[in-house]
Amino acid sequence: MDFFDINNIFFELWGVKMSHLEFYATLTGLVAVILSAQENVWSWIVGLSNVILAFIMFYQIQLYPDMFLQIFFFITNLIGFWQWKYPKQQEANQKNELKISQLSLQQFGLLSLIGLTGTVLLGTFAKNLHEWVPLVFSQPSAFPYMDSFTTVMSIFATFLLIRKKVEAWWVWLGVDIISTYMYYVKEVKLYSLLYAVFCIIALFGAINWTKEYKKAL
Template identity: 60%
Template sequence: MRDFFDIDSIFFTVLGYPMSYLEFVGTVVGALATWWSSRANIWSWPAGLISVTTFFFMFYQVQLYPDMFLQIFFFITNGIGWWQWTHPKTGEEDQKSELKISQLSRQQFGLILIAGGLATVLFGSIAGNLHEWFPILFNKPSAFPYLDSFTSVMSIVATFLLIRKKVETWYVWLLVDAISAYMYFVKGLKVVGIEYAAYCIIAILGAYHFTREYRSYNQPAV
C-alpha cells in the first residue's frame, strides 16, 4: 500500500509513458468528479475527496507545493460542498430539494477577481522561498511559484463559487484548467495535462448547463 503513494511506483506503461498508481487514480476519479460537477450531480463531492487525496501526494513529489497545499483545502471544501448541496436553506432549494443555481453581480465578480490577483502575489512570494525557509521539507525550489499560486488561489475562488452553485464558477475553472494543463505538461505529468485540457471542455459545458438551468427558474410554468 505504501508503494501506491510513490509516484515512481508504475501501474502500467502506455506509448512509452509510465503511469503511476497515483496519477491513474487521481486522473480517472477526478475526471468523474468534474463531469458530475458540471451536471450539478451530488456524487461529484465524494469522488472529489478520493481524487484530491491522491493528488496531494503526487504534487509534493513534483514540487508543485501550492497545488499540494490546495488539496488540503479541497478535501475540506468537498465535505462542505456535499453538505450544502444536500441541505439548502429554505427558499434556496430546487425541485430535487438541492441548492439552486444562482449568479453573481458584475461588481461582486470583479471584486473577487481583484482579491484573487492580490492573493496570488502574496502566496507566490511565499512559495518561491519555501525551499530556503524549510529546506528539510522542501529540498527543491517551487517549479512555478506565481503561476502555480494563481491557479491555486483561483481554484479556491472557483470552489467556493461551486459550493454555492454560482454560474461564474465555470468561467474561473476554465482559466485555471488551461493554465494548469500547461504546467503539468511542462512537469512531465502528461496524462494529468491532457485531463486538464479536457476539463476546459467540461468547464464550457458546465457554464452552458448552469446558465440554462438558472434561466429556466425565471420562465413561467406552462
C-alpha cells in the same frame, strides 16, 4: 515499490510512463468533475478520494501551492456536499437541492481584485519556500506565480461551485487551461490530459448551468 510513489509505474503507453498514483488521481478527478457539471451532489464524495491522491502526487513533483490546495479541497468537498444536499428552503430547487444563481458585477470585481493580490502573496511565499524550510522542501517550487494563480483562483472557483454560481465554471476554465500546461511540462502527462478534458467539461458546465439558471427565472 510503494503504491503512492510517483515512480511506481502502473503501465506505459506510447512511451509515456504512468504511475498508479497519477492514474487513480486522474480517474477520480475526471469522474468528480463530470458529476459536478451535471449538478450531481455525489461529485463531492468522489472528490474526496481525488484530493488525497493529488496531495501526495503534488508533493513528489514539487508543486507545493497545489499540494496545500488539496487540504482546502478536502474540507470544501465536505461543505459542498452539505450545501447542495441540504439547502435553505428559499435556496432550494424542485429537487430540494441548492439552485443555480449568479454573482453581481460588484461581487465579481471584488473577487478578481482579491485573487490577483492573493496570487502575488502566495507566489512570493512559494518562491522562497525551499530556502525557508529546506528540510521539508528540498527543491524550489516549480512555476511559483503561475501555480499560485491557479491555486488562488481554484479556491474562489470552489466557493462559487459550493454556492452553485454560474461563474464558477468560467473561472475553472481559466485554471484548467493554465494547469494543463504546467502538468505537461512537469511530465505528469495523463494529469495534463485530464485538465485538457476539464477545459471541455468546464465549458459544458458553464453553458449547462447558464441554461438552467435562465430557465428558473
